[in-house]
């Protein structure tokens with residue numbers, strides 16, 4: 132009778148414990164779901180609210196989530212038409228790549244695994260030791276002989292205490308190892324990802340949005356790292372505990388184990404099916420988040436244009452629409468995870484009920500001791516806790532694998548044009564003669580639109596060739612091809628007789644070509660460092676010399692902090708002319724043999740243009756120069772002028788030769804008259 136009393140007390144305790152456990156598990160789940168939905172409102176966590184939440188999920192709201200919001204989202208104004216988000220089927224998690232990042236830190240990995248296993252094994256032992264203590268307590272609850280009780284309880288209690296201490300030491304150890312592993316892998320992945328992005332062809336940036344790239348570098352890497360850590364620690368520990376405790380259960384009572392494990396296969400099958408569905412939803416959700424980031428990124432980085440056109444509301448509207456789509460997908464994901472979690476809980480609770488039912492019966496027919504029933508219940512609870520943990524981990528695995536697939540996709544992208552490798556011409560013999568021979572070119576993003584058709588042009592060493600022509604006729608394209616931003620489709624471009632596709636691109640860009648375009652981009656640092664960007668090893672004196680050559684010095688000395696003046700993001704605190712002159716100084720610091728001036732003064736007013744033009748004229752002296760021109764003033768010092776129409780040269784000659792034609796071309800709309 133007494134034994135039965137102890138047992139029922141224990142069972143009651145265990146039931147309470149289990150209910151609390153369920154509640155906590157649910158709390159964690161709701162918290163995680165709220166986090167994943169980026170939900171800002173606080174979620175009430177009482178059991179009653181949990182029930183409401185469950186009802187909410189399974190009621191009409193679910194229907195609304197799937198159909199209502201999705202339908203609302205169909206009407207939208209978007210800037211993302213043609214936006215290349217990667218479709219699900221293109222994205223596969225690359226396990227080899229994971230191994231590549233894991234291998235260098237295998238020591239931390241093994242240490243973390245061993246630590247987590249040790250914790251799991253200790254956790255498996257604890258119910259057995261607890262069983263010993265319960266049996267002693269049960270034996271002495273009748274006799275009440277304190278002295279003998281204290282003597283007998285001492286050993287099992289000390290064993291349990293040492294087990295608890297060992298468990299906490301190993302816990303601290305494996306978490307530390309895992310932290311090293313996760314952080315180092317994330318560091319390597321992040322740097323490789325950034326390196327891969329920086330090495331991509333310019334065509335890649337014509338297609339991808341900055342927001343998407345930044346998203347992969349930040350939130351995807353973060354998601355991947357945290358889910359990797361969780362899977363290793365939680366997943367490994369939970370799996371070991373499930374296996375260990377299952378063995379303990381069989382040893383304690385095979386009949387009870389059979390009852391509790393009857394429904395496992397059904398759960399595994401349902402879980403796998405739901406899993407694959409959720410993975411796909413997760414990938415779509417992440418791709419959609421990228422889209423909303425891309426909209427925000429463009430609006431913030433072009434805030435002056437947005438303000439000038441009073442487009443704040445429209446930008447907000449576009450952002451809301453993209454964010455809402457992400458919300459719908461994330462809610463769908465939350466619903467899926469919720470259903471999965473709910474099903475898992477039902478299974479786990481049924482297991483406990485079956486154990487209590489069967490255990491009570493075996494106790495009543497003296498086939499089980501109170502200690503054994505206690506150990507059995509504790510082991511079932513450990514299994515239940517572990518299964519609950521695995522079901523929670525499931526959501527994180529889904530997100531982590533989707534994030535990993537997207538990160539590895541960028542890392543695995545091989546650029547068509549490597550940045551380094553190829554011939555380097557000796558500087559002593561370098562003349563700087565450029566020749567375009569029968570060049571045919573179409574941009575990779577629009578292969579059907581041929582921009583240059585059998586384009587031939589020779590720029591003699593030390594001479595300036597100016598290309599003029601109407602807008603959209605391919606002038607800047609000529610400059611971009613010389614910079615090797617793109618490869619020609621046919622024909623060749625040579626430097627001193629060598630095909631530039633055979634030359635080392637980095638050497639060419641660092642030592643041969645100086646490129647200045649219409650919109651000079653400065654970095655958010657000092658004027659000194661912006662100029663030094665042209666040649667990082669240049670001394671301060673060399674920087675100032677280049678600045679003097681580019682007419683920068685005259686305005687910099689007027690600034691209170693001189694060359695240490697910060698220019699603001701993209702140089703917003705400077706005038707257009709000042710920015711342009713800094714860009715010229717930056718290019719001149721390289722002492723390039725060939726200058727490419729792509730409408731370098733067309734954005735300036737006449738006064739600034741004159742100052743910048745003087746700087747450019749000085750810079751051109753003794754160098755080969757390709758000048759893309761919009762204005763007559765830009766070409767007045769050119770040795771040869773080329774008139775370009777629809778990618779073909781229609782006129783070519785000196786100022787004198789083109790005198791009459793020039794007036795004709797500049798006074799009329801060139802595009803309308805070309806080719807006539």
Ligand SMILES: Nc1ncnc2c1ncn2[C@@H]1O[C@H](COP(=O)(O)OP(=O)(O)OP(=O)(O)O)[C@@H](O)[C@H]1O
Nearest residue numbers: 337574576577582601602603604605606607608609
């Ligand atoms: N990155 C790109 N991808 C696809 N097409 C492009 C790209 N850049 C330019 N184009 C197209 O190539 C054609 C030539 O453009 P390009 O910039 O060379 O003209 P341009 O003569 O320099 O014009 P402008 O004087 O207005 O700068 C245009 O039709 C343009 O739309």
